[in-house]
Amino acid sequence: MATVSLTIDNVKVEVEQGSTILEAAKQIGVNIPTLCYMKDINAIGACRICVVEVQGARALQAACVSPVAEGMVVKTNSAAVRASRKMTLELIQSNHPQECNTCQRNTNCELQALSEAMALGDIRFVRPAQSHSKDDIDNSSPSIVRDPRKCILCRRCVAVCEKVQGVKCISTMNRGFETVVAPPFNQSLNDVNCAMCGQCSLVCPTGAIVEVDDTGKVWRALDDANKHVVVQTAPAVRVAIAEEFGMEPGTLAQASWWQPSPPRL
Amino acid sequence: MINSNKATVTVGLASCGIAAGAQKVYDAFKESLEGLSVQLDFSGCMGMCYKEPLVEVKVEGQQFIYGKVQPEQVKRIVEEHLQAKKPITEWLVAAEQLETPDKTFLNRQQRILLKNCGVINPETIESYFSVDGYKAIKKALKDMSPEQVIEEIKLSGLRGRGGGGFPTATKWALTRRSPGKDKYVICNADEGDPGAFMDRSVLESNPHSVLEGMLLAGYAMGANNGYIYIRAEYPLAVKRLKLALAEARSKGLLGANILDSSFSFDIQIREGAGAFVCGEETALIMSIEGKRGMPRIRPPFPSEAGLWGKPTSINNVETFANVPWIILNGANSFNQYGTETSKGTKVFALAGNIARGGLIEVPMGITINEIVYDIGGGLASGKKLKAVQTGGPSGGCIPASLSDTPVDYESLRKIGAIMGSGGMLIMDESTCMVDMAKFFLNFTQEESCGKCTFCRIGTKRMLEILERITQGEGQREILNSWRN
Numbered sequence: 168m169a170t171v172s173l174t175i176d177n178v179k180v181e182v183e184q185g186s187t188i189l190e191a192a193k194q195i196g197v198n199i200p201t202l203c204y205m206k207d208i209n210a211i212g213a214c215r216i217c218v219v220e221v222q223g224a225r226a227l228q229a230a231c232v233s234p235v236a237e238g239m240v241v242k243t244n245s246a247a248v249r250a251s252r253k254m255t256l257e258l259i260q261s262n263h264p265q266e267c268n269t270c271q272r273n274t275n276c277e278l279q280a281l282s283e284a285m286a287l288g289d290i291r292f293v294r295p296a297q298s299h300s301k302d303d304i305d306n307s308s309p310s311i312v313r314d315p316r317k318c319i320l321c322r323r324c325v326a327v328c329e330k331v332q333g334v335k336c337i338s339t340m341n342r343g344f345e346t347v348v349a350p351p352f353n354q355s356l357n358d359v360n361c362a363m364c365g366q367c368s369l370v371c372p373t374g375a376i377v378e379v380d381d382t383g384k385v386w387r388a389l390d391d392a393n394k395h396v397v398v399q400t401a402p403a404v405r406v407a408i409a410e411e412f413g414m415e416p417g418t419l420a421q422a423s424w425w426q427p428s429p430p431r432l
Numbered sequence: 433m434i435n436s437n438k439a440t441v442t443v444g445l446a447s448c449g450i451a452a453g454a455q456k457v458y459d460a461f462k463e464s465l466e467g468l469s470v471q472l473d474f475s476g477c478m479g480m481c482y483k484e485p486l487v488e489v490k491v492e493g494q495q496f497i498y499g500k501v502q503p504e505q506v507k508r509i510v511e512e513h514l515q516a517k518k519p520i521t522e523w524l525v526a527a528e529q530l531e532t533p534d535k536t537f538l539n540r541q542q543r544i545l546l547k548n549c550g551v552i553n554p555e556t557i558e559s560y561f562s563v564d565g566y567k568a569i570k571k572a573l574k575d576m577s578p579e580q581v582i583e584e585i586k587l588s589g590l591r592g593r594g595g596g597g598f599p600t601a602t603k604w605a606l607t608r609r610s611p612g613k614d615k616y617v618i619c620n621a622d623e624g625d626p627g628a629f630m631d632r633s634v635l636e637s638n639p640h641s642v643l644e645g646m647l648l649a650g651y652a653m654g655a656n657n658g659y660i661y662i663r664a665e666y667p668l669a670v671k672r673l674k675l676a677l678a679e680a681r682s683k684g685l686l687g688a689n690i691l692d693s694s695f696s697f698d699i700q701i702r703e704g705a706g707a708f709v710c711g712e713e714t715a716l717i718m719s720i721e722g723k724r725g726m727p728r729i730r731p732p733f734p735s736e737a738g739l740w741g742k743p744t745s746i747n748n749v750e751t752f753a754n755v756p757w758i759i760l761n762g763a764n765s766f767n768q769y770g771t772e773t774s775k776g777t778k779v780f781a782l783a784g785n786i787a788r789g790g791l792i793e794v795p796m797g798i799t800i801n802e803i804v805y806d807i808g809g810g811l812a813s814g815k816k817l818k819a820v821q822t823g824g825p826s827g828g829c830i831p832a833s834l835s836d837t838p839v840d841y842e843s844l845r846k847i848g849a850i851m852g853s854g855g856m857l858i859m860d861e862s863t864c865m866v867d868m869a870k871f872f873l874n875f876t877q878e879e880s881c882g883k884c885t886f887c888r889i890g891t892k893r894m895l896e897i898l899e900r901i902t903q904g905e906g907q908r909e910i911l912n913s914w915r916n
């Protein structure tokens with residue numbers, strides 16, 4: 168196996184030829200933020216949050232797609248890098264509804280976490296136009312909600328839908344500021360062959376694709392004295408449910424450890 | 433074929449001529465020349481777009497060019513010049529015996545590539561044959577190995593004319609070296625820069641020269657298939673290319689076993705919908721493949737994995753049009769023009785506030801001043817020069833104070849501008865530079881493919897800032913906040 172040695176933030180590192188700067192940095196514990204990158208399925212260099220300074224290069228390079236080269240000298244946290252990342256974040260946030268408090272992904276959102284980590288602070292644009300409004304929300308599907316206002320166009324959902332699930336029912340449409348990730352011809356998800364697998368919502372770094380939240384309906388059913396409420400889970404999600412309830416990863420959720428409080432009679 | 437003894441009338445029928453009414457002039461000549469022993473023909477762009485419609489009259493071997501010809505003037509030209517042999521001096525823009533300001537427009541240029549543009553009939557292959565057409569490919573197939581073709585291009589110093597200035601021979605050699613038997617040659621005729629019309633004019637005026645350049649490239653790289661990616665907004669260029677392809681095929685210059693050699697090559701046209709970003713090579717390839725036209729990350733470069741994943745060399749129209757001339761006349765004839773690192777000539781679409789706007793070809797190294805004043809005749813408004821914009825929307829504005837800069841890749845880059853593909857817009861002192869920036873930002877903003885954050889949102893925000901400034905809403909505090 169041929170290797171390449173380079174210097175990242177003053178640390179010498181030897182990596183497999185063909186690795187990216189991002190992978191090389193990871194090897195020595197240097198964290199480079201990413202948004203659009205997803206190993207093996209989405210290396211498109213679109214968001215530009217992962218930029219680094221490569222000595223001798225004309226411009227900052229996207230670490231997620233730049234291959235390493237022998238003798239390369241990389242800086243992942245220089246002033247230019249920080250300024251560029253912050254600008255990119257500021258641009259994204261300038262076209263994003265500022266509604267974390269009420270967002271399904273609050274405290275579990277990559278964009279929010281990054282904005283906090285980088286101390287984004289004020290957004291300096293004056294009355295920035297928004298590419299999408301609430302009218303563009305697609306809640307036609309029984310299981311998935313798309314909110315293009317919150318989409319940062321990382322295309323992770325597009326990649327997972329096409330390359331992992333093999334469904335290919337969403338892709339980029341329109342261009343420039345008006346670009347949107349949506350089913351063909353901007354149909355609603357319910358009108359295309361969406362399998363409702365939810366993979367897109369799992370990989371979405373923001374709240375732009377989320378599961379339909381039926382908690383309210385469940386409460387209403389529970390509160391209905393005339394209803395006997397039964398929980399039925401699909402076999403496929405037993406592990407996920409167990410984990411949510413604090414069990415060892417890999418445990419199957421089953422009735423034996425399920426101890427509901429005695430039913431109200 | 434033009435019979436040299438017979439008097440001829442040639443009307444320039446490229447897009448800018450037609451837009452100025454040249455077709456009507458042609459029809460008027462057709463009617464007036466009925467029964468006379470005068471040959472009527474048409475050509476492409478003669479370059480003096482500012483004097484369109486242009487008509488060339490040749491009598492007894494002497495050439496005269498009339499400008500701004502209206503159909504009403506045709507009768508008099510026929511009667512006085514063609515019949516009575518008395519040229520109408522006041523209507524002439526150029527003639528051998530006549531000193532006109534328009535003559536400096538031509539004389540300060542170095543027309544290699546444009547030599548036959550506006551001279552030959554772009555719709556007949558015979559006309560191209562009459563100016564040594566397809567002799568370069570004949571020569572290469574007979575006397576040169578593919579490596580020798582690449583070597584000759586290397587010696588010539590030819591660099592890509594699409595904007596980047598990448599050495600053409602290097603690109604070809606890389607593609608040749610890439611493993612695999614299916615390789616492609618692509619001609620980039622997307623020409624997206626606002627104000628640029630070099631490629632269109634060449635294709636409308638001398639389409640075969642581009643086809644021959646592609647043939648030579650195919651031979652040099654071991655490719656058997658070519659594509660011309662051209663915007664659908666260029667219907668006349670598409671029409672003439674289609675005619676040229678059909679004629680070249682019928683003469684055995686395209687297809688299997690060209691000129692009875694073992695080399696086979698054919699070319700297809702792909703019409704693009706006119707997205708600026710599809711001029712970028714990887715987006716262009718995506719578009720040919722039927723995908724959304726968005727650039728992709730390089731590496732791999734097209735020379736390793738391009739169209740359909742195969743080794744591909746993509747070059748600009750003008751780059752290809754230079755190739756037959758170099759092969760035929762030798763690298764040294766080409767590299768005698770230009771500077772140390774920028775060899776040969778460059779075609780510019782001279783436009784904007786300029787007295788003599790048109791299609792010009794100049795030796796590399798000429799200064800901006802020489803182009804603006806000697807060739808262009810100064811500003812149309814008669815006011816002072818403020819700036820010259822080169823390189824299209826991603827280029828820069830060269831202020832008048834730097835107008836003694838030589839036009840070559842390195843000098844332009846050093847002052848923060850770029851050579852670009854050849855658009856050159858002249859602005860006088862009354863031009864508002866904020867407006868100018870706003871115009872180009874509006875363009876880039878509309879043409880962004882939407883992939884990258886700073887382009888998709890950044891150009892929009894910059895445009896918003898400039899809009900506010902031009903509407904009198906600019907605020908010092910905002911400017912300050914951006915300094916931090």
Ligand SMILES: Cc1cc2nc3c(=O)[nH]c(=O)nc-3n(C[C@H](O)[C@H](O)[C@H](O)COP(=O)(O)O)c2cc1C
Binds near residue numbers: 595598713748751
């Ligand atoms: C946004 C963008 C637009 C471009 N548009 C064109 C174009 O219209 N025509 C062109 O020849 N090259 C264009 N290019 C350059 C091409 O990517 C490519 O470098 C060129 O066609 C290579 O040919 P050359 O080596 O002969 O110059 C563009 C590049 C970018 C980044």
Ligand code: SF4
Binds near residue numbers: 266271
């Ligand atoms: S997607 Fe993230 S950043 Fe956007 S509103 Fe929701 S939590 Fe906040």
Ligand code: SF4
Binds near residue numbers: 321323375
């Ligand atoms: S919906 Fe989510 S995953 Fe898909 S492109 Fe938008 S932000 Fe990325």
Ligand code: SF4
Binds near residue numbers: 727879884885
């Ligand atoms: S978003 Fe802009 S910079 Fe990015 S690929 Fe598209 S046109 Fe190029």
Ligand code: FES
Binds near residue numbers: 203211218230
């Ligand atoms: S993570 Fe590298 S460009 Fe988005």
Ligand code: FES
Binds near residue numbers: 477
């Ligand atoms: S097209 Fe007529 S001179 Fe340019």
